[in-house]
Amino acid sequence: MPEKTMRDAINEALHQAMEQDESVFVIGEDVAGCNGSAGDVGSVGGVFGVTTGIYNRWPDRCVDTPISESAIVGAAAGAALVGMRPVAEIMFADFIGVCMDQIVNQMAKFRYMFGGKSRCPAVIRFSAGGGFSAAGQHSQAMYQVMTSFPGLKVVVPSNAYDAKGLLLTAIQDDDPVLFFEPKVLYQETAEVPDEMYTIPFGQANFVREGDDVTVVAFGQMVPKAAAAIDALAAEGISCDLIDPRTTSPLDENAILESVQATGRLVVVDEAPPRCGLTADIAGLAADRAFSSLTAPIKQVCAPHSPTPFSPELEAAYLPDADKITAAIKATLA
Amino acid sequence: MPEKTMRDAINEALHQAMEQDESVFVIGEDVAGCNGSAGDVGSVGGVFGVTTGIYNRWPDRCVDTPISESAIVGAAAGAALVGMRPVAEIMFADFIGVCMDQIVNQMAKFRYMFGGKSRCPAVIRFSAGGGFSAAGQHSQAMYQVMTSFPGLKVVVPSNAYDAKGLLLTAIQDDDPVLFFEPKVLYQETAEVPDEMYTIPFGQANFVREGDDVTVVAFGQMVPKAAAAIDALAAEGISCDLIDPRTTSPLDENAILESVQATGRLVVVDEAPPRCGLTADIAGLAADRAFSSLTAPIKQVCAPHSPTPFSPELEAAYLPDADKITAAIKATLA
Amino acid sequence: MSISKETLLHSYRSMKTIREFEERVHAEIMNGQIPGFTHLYTGQEANAVAVCAHLDESDTIISTHRGHGHCIAKGADVSGMMKELFGSSDGLCKGKGGSMHVADIDKGILGANGIVAGGPPISVGSALAAKIRKNGKVAVSFSGDGSVNQGTCFEAMNMAVVLQVPAVFVIENNYYSEHTHIDYAVGCNDLKARTEAFGFPVFVADGADFFAVHEAAGKAIAHARAGNGPAGVFAEQGRYHGHFVGDPQAYRGEGELDDLRENHDPLKVFRQHMATSGDLSEAELDAIDAEVMAEIEQSVVDAKAAARPTPEQVTADVYIQYGANGVRGTYHA
Amino acid sequence: MSISKETLLHSYRSMKTIREFEERVHAEIMNGQIPGFTHLYTGQEANAVAVCAHLDESDTIISTHRGHGHCIAKGADVSGMMKELFGSSDGLCKGKGGSMHVADIDKGILGANGIVAGGPPISVGSALAAKIRKNGKVAVSFSGDGSVNQGTCFEAMNMAVVLQVPAVFVIENNYYSEHTHIDYAVGCNDLKARTEAFGFPVFVADGADFFAVHEAAGKAIAHARAGNGPAGVFAEQGRYHGHFVGDPQAYRGEGELDDLRENHDPLKVFRQHMATSGDLSEAELDAIDAEVMAEIEQSVVDAKAAARPTPEQVTADVYIQYGANGVRGTYHA
Ligand SMILES: Cc1ncc(C[n+]2csc(CCOP(=O)(O)OP(=O)(O)O)c2C)c(N)n1
Numbered sequence A, B: 001m002p003e004k005t006m007r008d009a010i011n012e013a014l015h016q017a018m019e020q021d022e023s024v025f026v027i028g029e030d031v032a033g034c035n036g037s038a039g040d041v042g043s044v045g046g047v048f049g050v051t052t053g054i055y056n057r058w059p060d061r062c063v064d065t066p067i068s069e070s071a072i073v074g075a076a077a078g079a080a081l082v083g084m085r086p087v088a089e090i091m092f093a094d095f096i097g098v099c100m101d102q103i104v105n106q107m108a109k110f111r112y113m114f115g116g117k118s119r120c121p122a123v124i125r126f127s128a129g130g131g132f133s134a135a136g137q138h139s140q141a142m143y144q145v146m147t148s149f150p151g152l153k154v155v156v157p158s159n160a161y162d163a164k165g166l167l168l169t170a171i172q173d174d175d176p177v178l179f180f181e182p183k184v185l186y187q188e189t190a191e192v193p194d195e196m197y198t199i200p201f202g203q204a205n206f207v208r209e210g211d212d213v214t215v216v217a218f219g220q221m222v223p224k225a226a227a228a229i230d231a232l233a234a235e236g237i238s239c240d241l242i243d244p245r246t247t248s249p250l251d252e253n254a255i256l257e258s259v260q261a262t263g264r265l266v267v268v269d270e271a272p273p274r275c276g277l278t279a280d281i282a283g284l285a286a287d288r289a290f291s292s293l294t295a296p297i298k299q300v301c302a303p304h305s306p307t308p309f310s311p312e313l314e315a316a317y318l319p320d321a322d323k324i325t326a327a328i329k330a331t332l333a
Numbered sequence C, D: 001m002s003i004s005k006e007t008l009l010h011s012y013r014s015m016k017t018i019r020e021f022e023e024r025v026h027a028e029i030m031n032g033q034i035p036g037f038t039h040l041y042t043g044q045e046a047n048a049v050a051v052c053a054h055l056d057e058s059d060t061i062i063s064t065h066r067g068h069g070h071c072i073a074k075g076a077d078v079s080g081m082m083k084e085l086f087g088s089s090d091g092l093c094k095g096k097g098g099s100m101h102v103a104d105i106d107k108g109i110l111g112a113n114g115i116v117a118g119g120p121p122i123s124v125g126s127a128l129a130a131k132i133r134k135n136g137k138v139a140v141s142f143s144g145d146g147s148v149n150q151g152t153c154f155e156a157m158n159m160a161v162v163l164q165v166p167a168v169f170v171i172e173n174n175y176y177s178e179h180t181h182i183d184y185a186v187g188c189n190d191l192k193a194r195t196e197a198f199g200f201p202v203f204v205a206d207g208a209d210f211f212a213v214h215e216a217a218g219k220a221i222a223h224a225r226a227g228n229g230p231a232g233v234f235a236e237q238g239r240y241h242g243h244f245v246g247d248p249q250a251y252r253g254e255g256e257l258d259d260l261r262e263n264h265d266p267l268k269v270f271r272q273h274m275a276t277s278g279d280l281s282e283a284e285l286d287a288i289d290a291e292v293m294a295e296i297e298q299s300v301v302d303a304k305a306a307a308r309p310t311p312e313q314v315t316a317d318v319y320i321q322y323g324a325n326g327v328r329g330t331y332h333a
């Protein structure tokens, strides 16, 4: 199977969805690029290059916008309400700050407030997370915050294969979907089929299987957790590594069944600790797998501080294989 | 001691703070009221009446604004950066959607991003929570979402006495503080001293003391939990009821010590379950009080749906004494 | 533009329906029969009806917190609306939305909206869909004199110009945003000019005069429908009631309300026009009045008798489909 | 307005410092020595310096993602800035902010800002503080031609007019927002007119000409300082580098960059003015050049040798004080 970067896998999914369904369109800042300028419109394809080539094939369905994130999300929401399948790009997940109402009070709630009589099949894509020395306003995960809002589906791929399959599911899904792309993974490769395929929401991926400890990790933490677990194998410690892939819906059964088998749980996410996914999963297990638990549930996450700029600080800030290893061992102590 | 409503207690705190410190000012929509009209400016005092009388005493420090929440929060943030102590009013916590960036990416992060060299002593007040048949866009708690952002302090009073003391602390605090007023409690009364007093942040209130179960509840859930606990006393069940009062900082020790003594934990909040405070507290205990736990940790919260309009639906949506009672009993089963 | 008799009859009926609906809703709120926050449109009927006279079912509108009039004018089922306001599960939104969220997507009503200026960005999305599909549809958003100061409204206006989409911005100046006068909240002296500076024509009308609004809206909608990009309508007309029911209306000048009801009543003005032109007879108009009164009376009778929601309905309608095979996204005690 | 020799010397030095700082930063980024996202101001030096020539230390500015020039012009320590960009703990922000968050509150620099249009609302707050304190200070915000389409920017402009505060909006048109030309992103044809329609005067200048910007900014700042409410400056001048380092700049017309550097260089234009007026001699200017080159060289040497942050610094500076007595707000493994 061909190896592709996560960027290319997402790009391919977009091309295939656009090709298959003419109600799909992309919208965002510089998703085409060079509008109004002396240069060639379409020569940018988004600042991360994820929408490359779309304008050139479907100029009417590749919509560059001013810097107006509320209007971008609103435009996606409105177009979706009347039957289109927009895929909007918000450059950084941190910019949810300037368009949150359109996401959480508008698109998330239409169907409920309207008594189940509307559908809003919009996808909003974001680059997300730390690792780029991009400091406090360009490094946040944000998916943990969005997970708390009913009405949204929230996707966090951890590799190129999942990214393509999950995005195609997202585009076909009739509910609003937020799609968070860990930006440090854009250049990471995996085997990715050329054809279209979908990955169901709410179905976790067992990245590793083992008996001693259940590790649940999200997004860019998945490869770090895998590295920690692979190294621990030499010490005779074997772990389940569960990548939920979608945080909403969440594959609770996969997590609970694993914890019932191992009795131990470590949850890993890059966001700060308060009201995040690590607490969310820990709380789930502390209720519904309580009788199986044999050790304290450990949360590995960033500290309660904004993301720092300096590479040394960011390295200390983000969870890494060492911290994950320590947490796994702590559950075995 | 005189009985006062929570509305009046907050209003009194504002008056006293304005009187004491001329760097304090209030800003928001209709905090004075009637500007530009034929009527008397100052005759409104906010749609909930919380800023009543302030304009009349300090017209220069009671600033009515257009409907521009980002500019309101930004104005508070900027004024605080240069040494003022603004108290901004955002009418409903749900409106964080239209001003979130100024809260979470600006005021929350200044000090950290600027290397500890700034202070931003701004307070933002919100009416919050359900119970008014106000439907999806006017009923959200939102404090659980804000708790996840480092750099903010988050206050949720559950009675008039605490509201006054906590607001006075908030105004004197040198960090940005979000102050969430459960709007169903505005008319509830308590004994409130006339003089100024402060309640330290991060110090939980033990509303009830007991041996069997630890109950942690927030905001408008505190009186409901108290009612449930008082009824259970007849059945010989005694509970600690902890009101953390501030969700950030959180009085972890109070919660952990109680759980260590009781071995059982029920956490109650009105927000939906995912990545909320109930999970946050459950996750804390499942790590740091694990060895004391003798029962599954129960979370009592709203379901994963927006707030419905109809009174019957909202009654079913919000946690109440019955649901809290059931959860307490479940930990004893 | 000459208006067909059919349109005249329909328009008068719509205005009268709005008037009677609102006055009756007012009475039922005073009786304590209608819960939640309700904002009445009485007085502004000509705006909604004259605008919607140019629209067919697949053109869309998006409304505000003051939405009854727009929804009725666009064809929403009046009995379903009344049931909704009463919180019945037979209501247009199954009792989940209430006054601030009345919607009917099949009729092109993208919803009332509880967030000030939540609608315009969404309307731009509907307009963008029309442009991409080249189907000649237009998308109308209604905004108040206060909402035009919200960032999302500005963004939507600029975006509509940039994308050259058939979005029509109807600005209804009823002089107040809650308790604040437009002369205060809109900093410049000329809102029409500020709006036009965004790059589209704005047609002004006396909002008490159906025919004036009809002409202005006709020009704006024709402009948009012809592919010339967005256009605006600016109509001045006061509301007869307070911002919300119970508002003491301290902002009103002496005699202001009497003058409004006496000299600026769109129903009276319409009848005067008819008396002059002879297009509709008094008997025809009286007959409509009688029918409408009966219809509204019946709608209240029906609403009072209608089914009440049951608790299990709370969690329905959040998603079209959420997870599968025991994969749930919610957990609470 | 005649400009003192001292100001001329200082201003030339500032412009030259910005130029050398930026060109050196560019080189160090290419060398891989400076992490994160950095946006260069080279070419636009006259704007920042001519505006700041009218300000003293307690007037405030707030900057953008392209902030080095504004900060240097307002007096930020250049060596501290260079260290910050290198991520040193001796940097102006202790390595926590980096290029996008350079700030120095004591010098009236409320920060560069990574959120497009994050600054204007905050600047209105600083201006409001000045108005309340009646201290004659002004608050200047810088905005790009792209950022003016963000809702927060519009809100801030209207709010400044409503509150009649001494806020000065400096709009720097460098023709592009990332890869999109102003002719596309600003829907109307006349940004100056759109801005003035908000209700304040905007003074236009050629951004290549220090003296032109100095005059325009002088008028705007005098207007605001005199208590006449906000004012604007609109300066056109291209940037010499890409949006970010590595930007292929596909949007540029043929010869555009050569023309900019050749015919629109604020340093050259300044020297030409001096040659004509004789106010400063070539020798004086050459001496400044040499001093600046040495200063920048030294700043890089110092930055490379400066202390690196240590992991425990990650969690410092989030709050001034957070909890007490073992009351923590964070927990992670
Ligand atoms: C974002 C937001 N801010 C504030 C409010 C509270 N609010 C509801 S209606 C209203 C006034 C709106 O004024 P205008 O746009 O003139 O409409 P009108 O009420 O006059 O019809 C306000 C401030 C809100 N619902 N949403």
Ligand SMILES: Cc1ncc(C[n+]2csc(CCOP(=O)(O)OP(=O)(O)O)c2C)c(N)n1
Pocket: A029, A067, A069, A091, A095, A098, D064, D065, D066, D114, D115, D116, D143, D144, D145, D146, D147, D148, D174, D176, D177, D178, D243
């Ligand atoms: C809210 C937000 N949206 C998008 C971005 C990404 N972004 C950074 S700079 C920029 C272009 C800004 O253009 P302009 O205002 O003209 O300033 P210039 O870069 O030309 O100085 C964009 C889109 C951002 N940082 N913040």
Ligand SMILES: [Mg+2]
Pocket: C144, C145, C146, C172, C173, C174, C175, C176, C177, C178
């Ligand atoms: Mg109004």
Ligand SMILES: [Mg+2]
Pocket: D144, D145, D146, D172, D173, D174, D175, D176, D177, D178
């Ligand atoms: Mg620019």
